[in-house]
Amino acid sequence: MKWSFKIGSILGIPVNLHITFILLLILIYFVGGSIIGVGGLAGVVFVTLVFASVVFHELSHSIVAKHFGINVLNITLLPIGGVARMAETPNKPIQEVLIAIAGPAASFLLAFLLWFIADIFGSGVTIADFSVKGGLLAELAAVNLVLGLFNLVPAFPMDGGRVLRGALALYLSPYKATKIAVGIGQGFAIFMFFWGFFSGNIFMILIALFVYLGAEAEERQMGLVVALGGVKANSAMISDVETLTPSQTVGDAAEHFCRSFQGDFPVLDDRRLVGLVTREAIVETLHKKGPFTLISDAMVRDFPTANEQTPVTDILQKMQATGSKAIPIMNGAELKGLITLEQIGRYSMLCSGYSCEFMGPSKA
Ligand SMILES: [Zn+2]
Incomplete structure (x- = not known):
């Protein structure tokens, strides 16, 4: 955090x-x-x-x-x-x-x-x-x-909300269980808000807001998990990925950045993945050190990777846990593609959490 x-x-x-x-x-x-x-x-x-x-x-x-x-x-x-x-x-x-x-x-x-x-x-x-x-x-x-x-109290993000969701999920699909638990949680938050408002308890109003937003985040997360359920990295990744070499410059990266949708670039040294340049690093280095800075000075060397069979939901969790917004997809030592947070967003945009069932494995 x-x-x-x-x-x-x-x-x-x-x-x-x-x-x-x-x-x-x-x-x-x-x-x-x-x-x-x-x-x-x-x-x-x-x-x-x-x-x-x-x-x-x-x-x-x-x-x-x-x-x-x-x-x-x-x-x-x-x-x-x-x-x-x-x-x-x-x-x-x-x-x-x-x-x-x-x-x-x-x-x-x-x-x-x-x-x-x-x-x-x-x-x-x-x-x-x-x-x-x-x-x-x-x-x-x-x-x-x-x-x-x-x-x-049975409201997300409190423990009672999770107990409720877990108990409902014993009988319903995870998404439906989450929907119901979120609804109850938000109803509770609205009740608490007015109670706090009329009794002049600011702390209660704050908690009501916290509960309401927490429930909303939980629903969004679950919608994403359902939309991406069963999807493997190789069907959601950018397979036509542009790469850089350590001896190129940040100016080169900026050019790539402007010419395509891609913002983060894997760095290959003789086909071997040695680094990753993020869009933030490109922008920052460009402004602070100028366009002639070498990629090897702007790239990170320690970053998570995944393979083609990794579920996209796992990749998303990896991103949330590590804070990286782009994860190279590997097959052994060979770079096969790149998954970015943006790409996951594009992929899940296709389905809203309700309509994704036709895509197959997400049926719960
Ligand atoms: Zn707790």
């Missing part, structure tokens, strides 16, 4: 902090008293512990995902909560249900443990209507309880 940096890793999973999270801590330090009832250093410590609880929640999603062989790329902390980013989506609906339910289950467990410990220390815990009267441990117990409950 843009604007986030790594603060450490747990069980081999990098934990990233989004820059806005730092802003949240600064905000809490100075005006925490009027937002969450406690400011200054105490407020910062409290918010940090709350987010440690969020990490615990995301980590349990990740552990179950890893159990099913799904690679967890990282856990990112945002001011509104955490996200565990996974390299692929679960194959079976039941896996999605179990991965999703693990988070709230962990939060409830942590709430119970904190409550238990607080009770041992005799802080006289009472959690009435979620307002807290029992010291830090009890406060954290309440936060974890709310975190678990809130995430069970």
Whole structure:
């Protein structure tokens, strides 16, 4: 995710902090008293512990995902909560249900443990209507309880939405299941928006927007997955791909760029793939270093590739995971084509998620 940096890793999973999270801590330090009832250093410590609880929640999603062989790329902390980013989506609906339910289950467990410990220390815990009267441990117990409950709400991108989608997908096609789950999620978001609006709760309005947009993104993603379902790299790639050599210049690349639809170029040295020049690199190098810069100074040498039989949905996931917008398609050491994000867009534009079934394997 843009604007986030790594603060450490747990069980081999990098934990990233989004820059806005730092802003949240600064905000809490100075005006925490009027937002969450406690400011200054105490407020910062409290918010940090709350987010440690969020990490615990995301980590349990990740552990179950890893159990099913799904690679967890990282856990990112945002001011509104955490996200565990996974390299692929679960194959079976039941896996999605179990991965999703693990988070709230962990939060409830942590709430119970904190409550238990607080009770041992005799802080006289009472959690009435979620307002807290029992010291830090009890406060954290309440936060974890709310975190678990809130995430069970059946709306994307909350865990409850995934549980719902997974459960529906046991009986319906993935696309239909997603459609229904998205509809319920957005209905819920609209309800929450008005509730927040009339009760003057800005935080709730923000969450409503977050939920609405999250549901929309999920539907778009699913539409794409359905449209591209079963399509292999060799039927969606640019096969007539233009290439460059390391000794050509960025000026040459710019010329190619203008003469064709292609914007990213594989770099071949004696038929061997040695690099990739992206459109961003062409534009940037052209303006900063001039047209006579060698391609070998503008290309990247470390980039993902795929083969002709790789499903396009996997390629899309690879792009999202690595941030590369063009992936060379190889047959052994030989370059066969290029798949760009734009090309995938063009391909999926042909079908809208409803009408693609005539294209074959996407029938669910
Ligand atoms: Zn969760």
